[in-house]
Amino acid sequence: MNSVSWWKKSLRIIQPNMQVRDTDRIDPERLARQLKEMHANTVVFNVGGIYAWYPSAVPFHHINEYLPNDRDLLEEMISAFHKEGLRFVARYDFSKADDYVYQKQPQWFVRDSQGEPEIIGAKRPGNWSLLMSTCINTGYRNEEVAVPALKESLSKYDIDGVFFNNPGTITCQCGSCRDKYRTLFGKEMPEHRSEYERSWWSVCMRHNIELLNDTIKGIRSDIPVLGYYNLFNERLEDRKAGTDLLCTEPQNVLSQGHHNIPEFWKPALSIKLGRSRAEEAAPLGIVHSCPGMDWRHTGLPPAEYAFWLAQIPAYGGQIWHSLTGVPDTIRDKRILKTVTEHNRKEALIASEMHGAKSLAGVALLWRSGKSTEGWADGLVNRQVPFDIIPEESVDLETLNRYRAVIVPEHYPVEGDVLSCWKKYTEQGGKLIVEGRLSGGDREQVAELLGIQSRVTNSERLTASYLRFEGNDNPLQRGMEDTELIPHRGHVVYCKPAVGSQVLATLVPPFSPLESVGAPPERASMSVEQTDIPLAIYHDKGNGSVLYVPFSLSELIDECKLGEHYQLLNNIVDMAAGRERLMKVTPITGLQATLYQSGEALLLHFVNGTGRRPLANSVPLHDIEVSLPISLISNPESVKGILENGELSFTTNDEELIFTLPRIDVWEMVKVI
Numbered sequence: 001m002n003s004v005s006w007w008k009k010s011l012r013i014i015q016p017n018m019q020v021r022d023t024d025r026i027d028p029e030r031l032a033r034q035l036k037e038m039h040a041n042t043v044v045f046n047v048g049g050i051y052a053w054y055p056s057a058v059p060f061h062h063i064n065e066y067l068p069n070d071r072d073l074l075e076e077m078i079s080a081f082h083k084e085g086l087r088f089v090a091r092y093d094f095s096k097a098d099d100y101v102y103q104k105q106p107q108w109f110v111r112d113s114q115g116e117p118e119i120i121g122a123k124r125p126g127n128w129s130l131l132m133s134t135c136i137n138t139g140y141r142n143e144e145v146a147v148p149a150l151k152e153s154l155s156k157y158d159i160d161g162v163f164f165n166n167p168g169t170i171t172c173q174c175g176s177c178r179d180k181y182r183t184l185f186g187k188e189m190p191e192h193r194s195e196y197e198r199s200w201w202s203v204c205m206r207h208n209i210e211l212l213n214d215t216i217k218g219i220r221s222d223i224p225v226l227g228y229y230n231l232f233n234e235r236l237e238d239r240k241a242g243t244d245l246l247c248t249e250p251q252n253v254l255s256q257g258h259h260n261i262p263e264f265w266k267p268a269l270s271i272k273l274g275r276s277r278a279e280e281a282a283p284l285g286i287v288h289s290c291p292g293m294d295w296r297h298t299g300l301p302p303a304e305y306a307f308w309l310a311q312i313p314a315y316g317g318q319i320w321h322s323l324t325g326v327p328d329t330i331r332d333k334r335i336l337k338t339v340t341e342h343n344r345k346e347a348l349i350a351s352e353m354h355g356a357k358s359l360a361g362v363a364l365l366w367r368s369g370k371s372t373e374g375w376a377d378g379l380v381n382r383q384v385p386f387d388i389i390p391e392e393s394v395d396l397e398t399l400n401r402y403r404a405v406i407v408p409e410h411y412p413v414e415g416d417v418l419s420c421w422k423k424y425t426e427q428g429g430k431l432i433v434e435g436r437l438s439g440g441d442r443e444q445v446a447e448l449l450g451i452q453s454r455v456t457n458s459e460r461l462t463a464s465y466l467r468f469e470g471n472d473n474p475l476q477r478g479m480e481d482t483e484l485i486p487h488r489g490h491v492v493y494c495k496p497a498v499g500s501q502v503l504a505t506l507v508p509p510f511s512p513l514e515s516v517g518a519p520p521e522r523a524s525m526s527v528e529q530t531d532i533p534l535a536i537y538h539d540k541g542n543g544s545v546l547y548v549p550f551s552l553s554e555l556i557d558e559c560k561l562g563e564h565y566q567l568l569n570n571i572v573d574m575a576a577g578r579e580r581l582m583k584v585t586p587i588t589g590l591q592a593t594l595y596q597s598g599e600a601l602l603l604h605f606v607n608g609t610g611r612r613p614l615a616n617s618v619p620l621h622d623i624e625v626s627l628p629i630s631l632i633s634n635p636e637s638v639k640g641i642l643e644n645g646e647l648s649f650t651t652n653d654e655e656l657i658f659t660l661p662r663i664d665v666w667e668m669v670k671v672i
């Protein structure tokens with residue numbers, strides 16, 4: 001098992017989260033066979049930390065007391081997995097330790113401002129010892145337990161990779177943390193975490209992960225470390241340090257209740273963001289099989305689960321299934337069917353998708369927040385292929401790869417980003433800017449946006465409308481039968497500069513909210529029209545800028561009205577034109593992505609229509625797809641790899657057009 005970078009090939013991971021009390025139910029050879037039959041090629045299994053799953057000699061490394069005494073279960077498992085061709089990734093969790101360790105080594109543990117330790121699960125029934133959080137800056141998670149435990153297990157066992165669970169910094173006011181804080185920032189650690197320097201947590205984590213990673217590489221340089229990243233973590237560089245493979249955890253936590261259901265695009269965006277930052281291999285998307293940890297002994301509704309899983313490969317990621325137990329102890333056997341079926345499909349497309357490049361004509365500048373999410377929601381729901389550009393990657397060369405670039409509201413105008421946008425438009429780029437930006441020179445921002453420099457931010461408007469201006473207005477396409485669409489939220493009151501064209505204006509609130517409904521006899525609009533712009537367009541150099549001085553993304557995020565999706569679609573079409581690359585029958589809930597792989601084009605379609613959580617998949621029929629012919633000269637074949645088989649197609653001077661007869665869950669179409 002010694003190929004240098006096995007982890008750069010396609011991975012399908014299953015992580016059985018085994019309960020220690022079920023240890024005697026592990027039959028290594030049977031388990032290896034089962035996981036292979038489920039089309040996994042890599043297993044993540046517990047090795048060390050809270051429980052050592054082997055006879056560790058490292059002091060205070062707590063050994064799973066349910067391990068058999070007469071044989072080495074870990075050794076047996078690893079060799080059984082290897083015999084079936086499965087790679088073994090060792091999971092460690094040094095974030096907690098037993099209370100007997102606390103009594104002997106109290107300096108290793110997290111303290112609050114009162115000096116009290118953090119106890120996990122004190123009220124858990126069933127005669128368990130207490131677990132307490134360990135401090136990332138002390139010996140337990142560094143030289144005294146984590147490092148020797150890694151050295152011991154990696155020297156003794158044929159481990160292929162390492163994964164750290166809960167690797168983050170837990171807020172802690174122990175003496176070690178206070179000392180470190182003083183050294184780092186030259187001042188005392190504040191009483192409340194809200195007053196900490198923002199980089200504190202990620203810097204501590206980086207120091208810790210780097211030490212652990214160096215330890216691992218010192219034993220065997222070819223062992224990759226799999227590390228978490230978080231969609232909403234703003235200092236990714238600190239997180240990424242010391243990891244080879246990025247993983248993210250887009251969970252479908254239905255137990256939060258229907259009103260708090262996770263957004264449908266969570267896996268999509270997590271993987272997209274991961275791809276924008278992963279260097280050597282596609283990011284891994286960890287999906288738990290359960291509808292929330294409180295219900296971890298059951299499975300997600302199968303239709304919802306299959307839809308959620310499909311987004312991982314469709315957006316260019318690799319699946320990592322997290323299960324509660326091994327197949328023999330899993331109570332909800334539907335999970336096994338869904339996982340097997342998903343893996344079977346992912347295995348079918350793995351070689352085609354390996355190293356495939358995203359084809360997107362549109363880029364969204366990323367900054368975690370509602371506005372970026374609203375844009376992403378709209379782009380996904382209008383099947384616009386797009387890439388995400390993280391803040392640290394915004395430069396002219398990157399922007400120039402895209403026909404259109406979207407700047408969401410509140411985006412920070414820092415450094416030379418403004419001159420970068422300017423050059424981008426002068427060289428032919430199409431910039432779409434929304435609402436209020438953060439910072440930047442007022443005159444220069446106004447010049448870029450095609451407005452006069454005096455602007456005023458409005459109060460939050462309600463009961464207001466957007467009016468389309470002029471005939472043949474490209475922003476009104478598909479909405480010709482209405483002159484108004486709903487509007488609310490903040491507006492940047494501005495005036496167009498000379499040469500700018502106003503495509504939409506504000507109709508101010510006709511009534512305060514308390515009297516919008518009654519009486520209808522008084523519901524007149526006293527002002528039907530203003531010259532306050534809600535969309536301004538101007539040519540700039542060889543490109544253009546389309547400015548929408550209101551929160552379109554917030555409207556999409558909050559209301560999910562078809563009109564706002566259509567407006568977003570029209571904005572993108574106006575900017576990117578045919579170079580948005582793919583056109584698909586617009587259906588809310590249908591997702592589409594586009595890749596280039598060698599000579600072939602690969603298109604994914606994921607069907608999430610219907611009310612979530614999906615109780616059934618609602619098949620979609622006769623989806624028409626068109627691609628610019630420039631992407632593929634002389635197409636020979638269009639084939640649905642997963643659901644449809646060979647498809648007929650037509651071409652003309654501009655387009656390749658085909659129809660997908662049916663999409664149940666997930667289809668990948670290959671065009672060569």
Ligand SMILES: [Zn+2]
Nearest residue numbers: 135172174177
């Ligand atoms: Zn501490």
